[in-house]
Amino acid sequence: MTDSVERAAKTPDDPQPYAELGMKPDEYNRVREILGRRPTSSELAIYSVMWSEHCSYKSSKVHLRQFGTKAPKSEALLVGMGENAGVVDIGDGWAATFKIESHNHPSYVEPHQGAATGVGGIVRDIMSMGARPVAVMDSLRFGALDAPDTRRVLPGVVEGISFYGNCLGLPNIGGELLFDDCYIGNPLVNALCVGLLRKDQIKLATAPGPGNKVVLFGARTGPDGIGGASVLASATFEDESHAKRPAVQVGDPFMEKLLIECCLELFEADVVVGIQDLGAAGVSCATTELAAKGTGGMRVDLNRVPLRDPSLLPEEILMSESQERMMAVVVPDDIDAFMAICARWDVPATVIGEVTDTGRLVMTWDGEVIVDIPPGTAADEGPVYERPYHEPSGQAALNADGPARLARPSDLRATLLSLLGSPNVASKEWVTSQYDRYVRGNTVLAMPADAGVLRIGEIMPGAEETDRGIALATDGNGRFARLDPYAGAQLALAEAYRNVAVTGARPLAVTNCLNFGSPEDPEVMWQFAEAVRGLADACKTLGVPVTGGNVSFYNQTGATAINPTPVVGVLGVLDDVGKRVRHGFTEPGLRILLLGETRDELGGSEWAHVAHRHLGGLPPEVQLEAERSLAAILVTAAERGLLVGSHDVSDGGLAVALAEAAMAHGVGGTVRLPGEDAFVDLFSESSARALVTVRPESFEEFAELCARHEVPCSNLGATGGQELRVEDVLEIPVTELRAAHQATLPATFSA
Amino acid sequence: MGAARVGVVTFPGTLDDQDAARAIRHAGGEAVSLWHADRDLRGVDAVFLPGGFSYGDYLRCGAISRFAPLMEELVPAANAGLPVLGTCNGFQILCEAHLLPGALTRNVGLHYVCRDQRVRVENATTAWTGDYAPGQELLLPVKHGEGRYVADQATIESLEASGRVVVRYLDVNPNGSTNFIAGVSNEAGNVVGLMPHPEHAVEELTGAPSVDGRGFFTSILKRFVNL
Amino acid sequence: MARVIVDVMLKPEILDPQGQAIARALPRLGFSGVAEVRQGKRFEVEIEGPADEAALEDVRKMAETLLANTVIEDYSVRVE
């Protein structure tokens, strides 16, 4: 029997399974207060998903506000936080929109589909801004390389990303792949998508204009990811067949590709008033959010939702997470044109309701009203928690146990080779060669470059005139954040910012994915609060606003949380993409320069991790002013054509940076270390440093630029030869570097 | 006389159509888009079937596209001498449509592979390779999950004997192809299929670190200028 | 030597995009009257000994742990 509004009013005391749906008693009581009666089971479905941590950000909201209140003034910001994705002005009338999102848990349960649908979801977020998705990136963390769990999960995750992203025709232009025991049983799969659009064509998730039609288009709705709904269905209906619904969503990248092309034609034809993707919480989320941001009301006939499985109940339709669906608001006069475009792309589309001005979201099923709520109460007015937090009890001891007590190596050659072969530093080619980095023909830089760079002109009709390009990098270091979440988040930002700048691009804006343990644990909550505070402060200092992001809580196995892992993505712009700086040593005969200052900073370093399995002390000092100056000279020097090649110095220090620079094009180099202590010079992970190469004739001009911006510049030596030579310290043929660097992943996954 | 007009076919799920059109324009030709559902070749001088995942590569790569209305026009035209180049998914479609012999199967390593691959032009007399020197070595990207060329022994022998192996992989066999075969032609040499992507190796700034792919486009254009 | 067949199909409630794409293509190719197509995998496992109960049990275990992904797939084992 349908649990209608009428029935709910008559049976106020019927028990409801709100606890099984993850709602607290006071949350449930608030719903009753809002409605003045008990919710119907469909309404309960809507509130329970909309008020979940995932959709409502109830534990993180009070902290995330800082991204707004501390946001630096930025003329580039066109759409800030709160929309599906932020939008940034990149010049010449064009805008970029980008966002990173987690799909951690689903990727653990079913690696291939979990990761694939993670890509699919973030791509639809970008489409819903009116943009053409133009590239993806992926930031991955797994348990130890040799853990059985990693062997099970990693290949599937990579295959899922490869399968979905390649099939969509989105070049994969970068990402991260790191290993640490803390991610056993809880891998992190964060996917980023970037899109482009004309500045004046931004679309928003809003449903204005009473009488406008609400169209659901894309895949049909099936019983995907509705574990929660089965609780409701079995509680309400005692129907066994509905008791076990799959929690796994399966992706159909071909349908998504059709959706992309279809949406772009719809935007071009200007037949869309508002648009929203269907992600977590599916129809519930799309209808409440569209209605809440529009004229305030909407009427939906749920019987009209096209189903893959005709036995679905309304609660299940509302909660289904079937992939490859979008919802649009369309003026009645444009409906025929809208439908014709969908038909051309073989994309099913159905009018399921219309916009009203009643301030109520009303849904019917078999002629009965089953939902009648003020949509804003579900979409925007969810619970907000000020979760208690305090510094972890072991934090002081952890910080006191610095790397000073660790034995330092005498054989630096062996140390470098062992670092190069260690899982975090080793070549990621086994993974990245499974991704198409060339499709669409606009990839300027991709792996193993520090940032991905795309040409804008020619991606979109009408963009031929612009010479601009965009650069993107993601970074995050869970070890640094464990030692100091405030500094760790800032170092993640600093590294991504620097990675963008070494290509010659001006950093413009930030997205972030905050991966943490349970917010109900005050020690985790402290890590979270500190990380957000750190990131917001650093964004302010660096002048790059946060435009959006995602929070992923409950990343833990039992009571053990992962290292706090804020992953930060930075987007930058090149006014002339032809002036991008290439990666590493590109040719012999160039001066090799180290920019920035090296101190004895080995807390949380790759060396401490690889050589001693040690984590303690403090991370390298954050130097935001120095990062700013460094980026400024990199951008200016690139514009003036002074830089030939570059590489950022981070994990594994200068030693690893030199080795990677040499391996990039098979060009060696000879350098003399500037400091007293070769070990510190080579393996310290001090921030705000980069390696660049310049032609001898440009050296003066470049050195002057550095002096003017007070960026320390050490002349290390020159490129050339078949080996990397650090005078008086080590000599390693590039082929030997490569052998050490490339063997690790294949040895585990190709066996 | 106007520039040669090269049709670029878009199927649902085609990905490299814009790149192919750009490469044709860069070489001095006119790119004409052709839509899978139209029974119309729009009077083009040659046709390029680009790569991608038409119909999601579901069932088998190219298996569903082969039945597109456009193909009903293309197959007889190709048999009558219209130059056709299929790369990657385009090659797969040409095999499924029996315009080329053999089939492209799952990479022996079982993974999709995207890499800059050295290849050699084995036959510089086809409609699409005339601008290369015989034996010329090229760096072109490959990017596919099902590129292992197979055919029965007799077919392979006759392809080899008659110079219809147009392009061959060097150094590494990225997918386990029989005899390192990267591309083949039909008997007349007007229909060529290859797994590598010349359209991603035509500009200094973007794509693979080479511009070796240009020759495929200049070959076909010169042919029409010289007619 | 005996041949044991393992059929692996997506669970009925799981989306089968390949099967759907095939089913959508059929009318265009002139085939009518097909209500649905689902695509799965078929494994031919050649075992060295006879296909007795012990061997079948082994193949079942193999299907459960390796050949099928039981999160989304069902399998069946039979002797051919």
Add this chain to the structure above:
Amino acid sequence: MARVIVDVMLKPEILDPQGQAIARALPRLGFSGVAEVRQGKRFEVEIEGPADEAALEDVRKMAETLLANTVIEDYSVRVE
């Protein structure tokens, strides 16, 4: 409604790397006594009418032209 099964396997002379990878993995997972594994496809075609000879002929044509690529694959059609 009737269900017709189409099994599609690579021809024996065509290398089947998927089957080989499985066969290679088996001993590591503790399965012995498997001589060979081959992986193919199984299609479940639901037809609207009965599975009479005419319908089967239709499915055979479907297999020949679409479901299998007879250059490299063999197929068989049967009613389940």
